[in-house]
Amino acid sequence: MADGQQIQPTFRKRRWRDRRDVRFLLVVVACFAIFTGYGYVTGPSRISDRLQTALDAGPKRVNIVVTAKFPPEEFHMGIYQDVGAMRGSDGSSSTLFRVKPRDVQALARHYWIVKIDLATTK
Numbered sequence: 605m606a607d608g609q610q611i612q613p614t615f616r617k618r619r620w621r622d623r624r625d626v627r628f629l630l631v632v633v634a635c636f637a638i639f640t641g642y643g644y645v646t647g648p649s650r651i652s653d654r655l656q657t658a659l660d661a662g663p664k665r666v667n668i669v670v671t672a673k674f675p676p677e678e679f680h681m682g683i684y685q686d687v688g689a690m691r692g693s694d695g696s697s698s699t700l701f702r703v704k705p706r707d708v709q710a711l712a713r714h715y716w717i718v719k720i721d722l723a724t725t726k
Contacts, residue, residue, distance in 0.1 A: 643713030
């Protein structure tokens with residue numbers, strides 16, 4: 605300036621909660637937590653009583669029938685084959701053999717699964 609004064613910029617220190625990127629990350633984490641929590645809360649209700657009784661007996665593997673909201677596509681069949689041996693599909697129901705009990709619990713957490721029941725052996 606002409607009279608020897610300099611302008612000093614003043615910076616306002618931003619709090620972490622005022623930052624847009626932090627808010628965005630909090631929203632993403634909250635959405636993921638709700639999505640995952642929904643599976644954990646509703647998952648056990650998708651397992652039939654008959655299958656739950658069989659799982660309580662402590663088998664190493666079980667044969668199950670998984671009923672989805674729609675006929676399985678390649679993505680769903682890939683998940684089924686990761687947890688057990690897929691033996692066929694009839695409409696929206698798929699039969700899986702040799703599934704570990706912990707995989708039954710994990711499979712029940714998927715939102716597109718309607719019901720998981722014990723497969724009848726012939």
